[in-house]
Amino acid sequence: MRRFVQHLFSNRAAVLVAVLCVGLLCTGLMHLWMYRMQTRLVQQRLDQQATLAAVRIEARMDRLSEMARGLRGAFLVNPGLDRRTFIQLLRQQRLSPELGDYLMAAYIREVPAAQVDAFLARQQQPALGSAGQVTLRNFGSRGSYYLIDYLYPDNNVTHAYMGFDIGGLPTRLKALESIRDRNQPVLSPPIPLLALKKHPPVFALRYPLYRPDLPLDTAAQRRAAFHGFLSITVLLSDVERWVKLALPPGMHYSLWQSWQDPAWGPTDHARRMLEGGPAAVSRGLNSEVLINLQGAQWRLVLEETPASRSDLFWLWPAGFSLSLLLAMAFGWQGMPQRKQEPAMLRGVDRILTLVEHLPAMVVLRDAANVVVYGNRAAQCWLGEEEPLLGRSEQIWSAAELSSHEEHNALHLVLPDRNGEERHLALTILPLSGYPGHRATIVRDVTEEQRREVELTMRRQRMSELLEIVCDWYWELDTEHRITYVSSSQFARVGFNLSVLLGKRSWEIADGALTQQEWEAHRQRLDRRQPYRDFILRVPMEGRSYVVSLSGRPHYDTAGRFQGYRGVARDITEAVTLQEHTQAQAVRHERILEALGEGLIALDAAGRVQYLNSAAMALTGYSAEEATGLPVERVLVMVDDVHSVPLPNLCGPLLVGQAQTVRPRRCVLLNKYSLRIAVEESAVAMREANGRLAGVVIAFRDEGVPLRPPEPEAER
DSSP states (O other), rough: OOHHHHHHHHHHHHHHHHHHHHHHHHHHHHHHHHHHHHHHHHHHHHHHHHHHHHHHHHHHHHHHHHHHHHHHHHHHOTTOHHHHHHHHHHHHHHGGGGSOOEEEEEEEEEEEEEGGGHHHHHTOOOOGGGGGEEEEEEOOSSSSSEEEEESSSSSGGGGTTTEEEEEEEEHHHHHHHEEEEEEEEEOOOBBBOSSOTTTTEEEEEEEEEEOTSSSSSSHOOOOOEEEEEEEEEEEEHHHHHHHTTTTTTOOOOEEEEEEOOOGOOOOSOOOOEESSOOOOOOTTTTEEEEEEEEEEEEEEEEOOOOOOOGGTTTTTHHHHHHHHHHHHHHHHHOOOOOOOOOOHHHHHHHHHHHHHOOOSSSEEEESSSSSEEEEEHHHHHTTTOOOOOOOOOOOOOOGGOOOOOEEEEEEEEOTTSSSSSEEEEEEEEEEEEEEOOOEEEEEEEHHHHHHHHHHHHHHHHHHHHHHHHHEEEEEEOOOOOOOOOOSSSHHHHHHOGGGTOOOOHHHOOSSOOOHHHHHHHHHHHTTTTTTEEEEEEEEEEEEEEEEEEEEEEETTOOOEEEEEEEEEEEHHHHHHHHHHHHHHHHHHHHHHHHHHHHHEETTTSSSSEEEEEHHHHHHOOOOHHHHSHHHHHHEEETTTTOOOBBBTHHHHHHTTHHHOOOEEEEEOTTTOOOEEEEEEEEEEETTTOOOOOEEEEEEEEEEEEEEOOOOOOOO
16 A cells, blocks of 8 residues: 555656645535625625614604694694695705605594585685686595595595595594594504506505693593694605615615505505515515604515626636646656655644734743744834843743742733733643743734623613613513513512413413403503503512513514513502502591581682582582682682672782681571672682692581662651
8 A cells, every 4th residue: 555655646647646636636625615694794784774774764754753743733733724834834844845745734623524515625726727616525424524624735646535434445444543542653554545546556655643631541532632634645656656765776675565554454464565686586685674664664675696606717718727827837846856845844834824914912931931933913012122032030920930820811900002901811831842832822812801891881872771670671482471581679668489480471460450451461462562550469488569561572583573672660669658648638538528517628829629528518519510610719708797898808818918817707698699608718729839829718508698788668
């Protein structure tokens, strides 16, 4: 075998073939490596472009949402906002439909069925001819209609929708009523323009509008306060234009609707809204990114064909030519005539070349602690003017001079030649086969230390923010089971988290909620809707905790539901205090109702705020009738002799002319003209800062009802 190998290498043709084969193998490996590197670079660029396009779409939609919120605030301040002011506000937003940001903005009014004819008559514009004639399509038997009242811009194209009933379709009417009852803006799915056949589909961002100073806590209250919608319409072609502006030519793109608000119906599967660019390939690279909008979620998919291996075939002729030249050179010289270097020396040269270019500092010392070798990085640390070879004193640490210990990764903080503080990791290793010889390896870990400190500070800031915002953080899986609970709050009370993990919220409650309340909560979870301030009582360690839960669903990059995430606050003390305050209020009210004296509480303007039972019996007014009336209308005092009206006893207290007033005896003329002799007194109520809060009037019956004085006989 040995003779065969020597004979093989002594033959120049065999050497040529061997070198040529090795060269071709290296060329193939280089081809594969370059293809993978090129594919990875294309994928990174594709991901960046997808993120940029998603950010562009979200920014454009946020811009329209900000405009809608501003208009909504104007309607809250002035529910009777007219058409002229509506158009002026839109122009002040510095958004023009000619820029392509939106097709039209509209105010949609809720019009009762009895007022539809009068409403349509006001919308007629004879100057536009037939285009100015407004009629109601699909007139039915509903109680009220959602008709477009204001439009911007109002021209021959958009005026076709003046007076249009957007609730004509049952599914759209159901969605509008859901938006109204939830007080939540929602982006609609693609809607075709019925009056404009040549235009592409549109999206409508609709905000509900309510009358000010009315409660909006329940759905019934929202229906009572509702007066219309604010609608911003965007063309699907504009969305496509936004995507094209962020993408280079030659890239296939598609936009999918992965999730839509349940008000528009269930989202069974993703629906493709638009597609463009070159034809997609089956094995091309792709990148997906989610776009979160008001009540909707889109998924942008980009596809691009990477450079194929055939694009790199130029590498093969070059590799073959280089391999052939090397093979001819080796074959011409002949292996027997070549001077062979010792294998040991060749290995040492390679190692020294590698160590010389290392970023780490390497120093070799002999048994007498004398430096026999140092690479370029070590010489740069000392400086070109400082000698390194032959140095016997320490360079970084006294541990370098210790010959009996092995120091593994000592952490040092030393200044460099410029005085800048650097963090170093020093390791001393003995050289095998050379007694007393040691290798000192020093790495500059300043950047790593800085990144670690920065990461620690970020985690600390995030933890502190979570501690401030909420008491703990939790996660649920797709079956609504608790999979994670932050332990900071529970650690303070010494509670074992294993009791909560794997359970659903209705499995850990104390039963304070009714079956109907739990059923409504489960339906919200099944519809994957976010919720806020869900009050839950949880028994833990012999004590009942009252917590407020807020959560929202989260999805992966493919739009698949992964569960819920949210925060929780411990509101036990607040709820206990509220219950105690309510009990005290009920107790005080019962005490006031049990008094025999009549009590009337006034605000700082002299209007009735409260009457007890005795006051209602004496005056003849009920609490509903008297609340909000001036005290002079409820409590009429006259002179007992001449029946002359007496001035209001609490008048000086209300205007600040006196701090107290003296009681007086007079006659009360109640609602039914019954005269009752009473004793009246009043006292002012003030806040902690001395500001007048109101007045309390007390009066009691001191006798039987009096008859009105008889008129004197004529002389």
